Amino acid sequence: MTRHASCRCGQLTAACEGEPVRISVCHCLACQRRSGSPFAEQARFPADKVQVAGKSKQWVRAADSGRAVIYHFCPDCGSTVWYQGGPMPEAIAVPVGAFADPNFPPPRFSVWEERKHPWVAVLGDEVEHSD
Structure with a gap:
């Protein structure tokens, strides 16, 4: 199975082959700002299973863990x-x-989850919760 992701204008795309190795919801303040929402949901795939096409700009930041994270976004629509x-x-x-x-x-x-908005609930018996 191949899943297709894209920016809002469709110029930057990612084709992801197979099942994600992890699907998570993050409530950290950086993800809240990136997503414009009280949380962000992301799916992680092995790097060799993702084909990216289109122009992108990148921005690097240090995560709360201290590790670098490199974000790739569309220079036209900003997604x-x-x-x-x-x-x-x-x-x-x-x-x-x-x-x-x-x-x-x-x-x-x-x-x-210590930064989760109090009205947000991530439901499901199989969801692992961490602070």
Whole structure:
């Protein structure tokens, strides 16, 4: 199976082969700012299973862990389509919203919950929660 993600204007794309190795929801302040939402959901795939096409700009920041994270976004519409680094540097993370697929599998991990908005609940018996 290949899943296709893209920016809002469609210029920057990522084709992700196979199943994600991790689907998570992050409540850290940086993810809140990146997504414009109280949390961000991302799917990570092995780097060799992701084919990126189109122009991108990148921005690097140090995560709360101290590791570098490199974000790749469309220079035309500004959407982040993929990033690499942080807790799984060998994988490429794609924001789940970039797939525009309401049937995308649910997250199995919810992290940085000490920064979670009190009205947010990540449901599911198989979800691992961490602070």
